[in-house]
C-alpha cells in the first residue's frame with residue numbers, strides 16, 4: 001500500500017495580468033496551450049505529481065489573478081507557499097518593472113524562506129521582445145534567485161522551471177531535516193510548521209553540527 | 210484478527226497513528242507510531258478491514274495547513290525476532306487487522322484524537338491515538354460504511370448495528386417493499402441526512418417508513434413510549450435549527466421552508482398587455498414580479514433589459530424613449546471620440562490610460578471566445594467589446610477598467626448587438642455592482658462578510674464548520690460574487706439569472722441568498738468529507754457548469770421567506786436584506802463576528818471537549834442500546 005506521494009509542495013504563480021500564468025500552469029499540468037483562455041478571477045490551483053530523485057513529489061500549484069486590485073484577496077493564499085514563480089512577459093516592459101512590487105508583496109505576505117524563481121514568459125515572441133534576457137538574468141542575480149525564459153505557447157522550458165523549483169525546495173527541506181536529525185531534542189517527528197515558521201530555530205541548531 | 214496476506218484495496222489511510230492499546234498478541238507494538246488503513250478486500254466477499262501497521266517512515270503533515278507533508282526518513286528501531294518463523298511472519302505479526310464485522314461499537318475521545326474499537330465481548334479491540342489531525346475523516350467514512358447510531362448515554366460512543374439483528378432485516382424489507390432505497394448504505398444515509406436536511410426528500414422517505422411501521426399487520430407491536438419517540442423526533446426535525454454554541458445548545462425556531470416553483474418567462478402578450486396606448490407601463494410592480502418569477506422570454510429581452518438596466522425609465526412613454534435614444538447616442542459617440550482622438554504623444558505621457566488600455570485588450574482577447582459570437586481572430590464583436598470598455602473609461606475615470614467588467618458586458622452585447630444600447634445597459638449594470646470593483650475591494654469584503662452573516666443565521670452549523678476550517682472569510686465565493694455567477698453558468702442561464710436579479714426582488718442582496726442556497730446544498734459534501742481550506746476552494750471552483758440556476762433561485766426564495774418569518778430576526782440580517790429595522794434595541798446576536806476579525810481564539814474556546822478517556826462499556830450495555838435504538842427507528 002504505497003503512499004501516492006512522498007512530499008507535497010505548495011507553489012504559487014504570481015505576476016501581472018496577462019503575462020501567461022494560467023497558460024504556464026496549463027502547459028505544465030495538461031501539456032497543452034489554449035488561446036481561448038479566460039482571465040483568472042480569484043484563485044484556483046492544479047495538481048501534478050512528478051518524480052524527483054526517486055521521490056514522488058505532489059505539486060499543488062496556485063494560480064492567482066494578476067490585477068493589482070485583487071491583491072488583498074489573493075495574498076491571503078500566499079500563506080503556506082513553499083515556492084513562488086514570479087512571472088513577467090518579455091514583450092511587456094511594464095510587467096518586468098512590476099516584478100519588484102511582486103517581490104515586496106511576497107516579503108509582506110509569504111514566509112521568509114520561501115523559494116523564489118523568476119520566469120520571463122512568451123520567449124518565442126522574439127520579434128516583440130522588450131526585455132532582454134540579460135536584464136532578466138541581472139534582476140535574478142540581484143535577488144539571488146534563479147531565472148528561466150519560458151514559453152507556454154511553444155512549450156519551452158516550462159517543465160524545467162517547475163522541476164528546478166521543486167528540486168530546490170526539496171534540497172532545502174532535506175538539509176533542514178538533517179540538521180534536525182542531529183539535534184538532541186529532535187524526535188522522529190518533524191513538524192512542517194516548525195520548518196516554515198521558525199527558520200531561525202533550525203539555523204541555530206545547525207551551528208551545533 | 211486475521212493475517213495480512215489477502216489482497217486489499219486501500220480506501221483511506223492516516224499516518225501518525227499511535228497504537229495505544231492492543232490485544233495481547235500485539236502488545237509489543239503498543240506505543241508505536243504507524244499508519245491506520247481502511248481497506249476493502251479484492252475478493253468477491255468485499256470484506257472491509259481496519260488495519261494498522263507500524264511505520265518505518267513517518268509522514269508528518271502540518272496540523273494547521275494540511276497542505277504539505279514532510280517525510281522523515283529516520284528508521285525505526287528494528288525489532289529482532291529469533292527462532293524459525295514463516296517467511297511472512299514478520300509482516301503478519303507486525304500488522305493489526307480486523308474485520309468490520311468484528312466491530313460492535315467504537316468511541317471517539319480526546320477531542321477526536323483518539324478512537325477505540327470494541328468487539329462487544331467485554332474487551333476492546335484496539336485504541337488508536339491520532340498524532341496529527343484527528344479522527345474526523347475516519348469517522349465520516351465509518352459513518353458512511355457502517356450502520357451506526359450515537360449512544361443516547363454517551364454522545365461519543367457509536368453503536369454498530371448488526372445486519373443479522375431481526376429488527377433490521379424487517380426494516381430493510383420494508384424499504385424494499387416501498388421501493389425507496391435498495392442498498393443498505395443509502396438507506397442509512399437517509400436516516401443520517403434527516404438531521405441535517407429536515408426539509409428535503411429524505412423526510413418524505415422517513416414518513417413512508419413510519420407509515421409502514423404503523424400499518425404493517427405483521428409488524429410486532431411497538432409500545433407507546435416508542436411511538437411517542439417517533440412522533441417527537443419527527444416534529445423536532447421539522448422546524449428547528451440548532452445553533453451549536455459550545456457545550457450548550459440554543460434552539461431557535463425557523464419557520465418551515467416553502468417551495469417557490471419558477472414560472473414561465475414573461476411573454477410577449479403579457480408584456481404588450483402592460484403597455485398603454487402611449488407605450489407606458491401601467492403596472493410596473495406586476496411586470497417586475499413576473500420577471501422575478503420566470504425571467505423574460507428571449508425574443509423580448511432586448512426590449513425589457515433596457516428597462517431593467519435603467520436605460521429606459523419605467524415611467525417613460527414610447528415618444529420619450531425615442532427622444533432618449535437620440536441623445537444617448539450622441540453622448541456615447543462624444544465620449545468615444547475622446548479616446549479615439551488621443552494622439553500617440555498624449556498616450557505616451559499618460560501611463561494610467563496606457564495601462565487601462567492594455568488591460569482591456571488582454572481581457573477582450575480572453576472573453577467568451579468559445580461562443581460563436583466572440584470566436585475567431587479579427588472578430589468585429591471583439592472590437593465592439595473593446596470600444597465599449599474603452600468608452601467606459603471616459604465615462605467613469607475614477608473607476609477605469611477592472612477585470613471582471615468584460616464578463617459583465619459580454620452577454621449584454623451579445624443580446625443587444627448595438628454598441629450604443631449595450632454601452633448604456635452596461636452602465637446600468639455597473640451602477641448596480643459598482644462596489645464590486647472598489648479600489649480597496651471594500652465592497653467585496655462587505656459582501657463576503659454579509660454572506661457569512663446570512664449563512665450563520667440560516668445554517669449555523671455550516672458557518673461554524675467554515676469558521677473552524679480556515680474558511681470563515683468566504684473568499685472561496687469571490688468569483689461568484691464579483692461577476693454574479695457569470696463564470697459558473699452557461700450564457701443562456703446567466704442571462705436568465707441576471708434578469709431575475711435585476712428586478713431587485715424579493716429583497717436587497719438576493720444574490721447572497723442564492724450563495725447561501727448553494728452552500729447549503731453542498732454542506733453534506735463539505736462536512737462529511739471533512740474538507741479543509743484547500744478542498745473547500747477546489748470544491749466550490751469545480752461547481753462551475755454544474756449549477757442548476759432554476760433550483761438555486763427556487764431555494765434562495767424559500768430561504769428568504771424562512772428568514773423573513775423567523776421571530777428572532779436580528780437587525781444585522783434585516784439591514785443586509787433591506788428590511789425595516791426593529792425599533793427596540795434588543796437584537797439577538799450582540800456582536801456578529803466579522804470573518805475578517807481573527808476568529809481562531811473564539812472557535813478554539815468553543816470547541817466541545819471530552820476528557821473522559823477510558824470508559825469501559827459492558828457488552829450488555831451495547832446490546833441494550835442497540836435494541837433501544839432499533840425499535841426506536
Ligand SMILES: Nc1nc2c(ncn2[C@@H]2O[C@H](COP(=O)(O)OP(=O)(O)OP(=O)(O)O)[C@@H](O)[C@H]2O)c(=O)[nH]1
Pocket residue numbers: 015016017018019020021022023024034035037038039040041064065066067121122123124125150151152153154574575
Ligand atoms: N505568444 C505567447 N502568448 C502567450 C504565452 N503564454 C500566454 N500567452 C497569452 O497571453 C495571454 C494571457 O495569458 P494568461 O495565462 O491568461 O495570463 P495570466 O497571467 O494568467 O493573466 P491573469 O489571469 O489575468 O492574471 C493569453 O492571451 C495567452 O494566449 C506564450 O508563451 N506565448
Ligand SMILES: [Mg+2]
Pocket residue numbers: 021022023038039040063064065066
Ligand atoms: Mg490567469
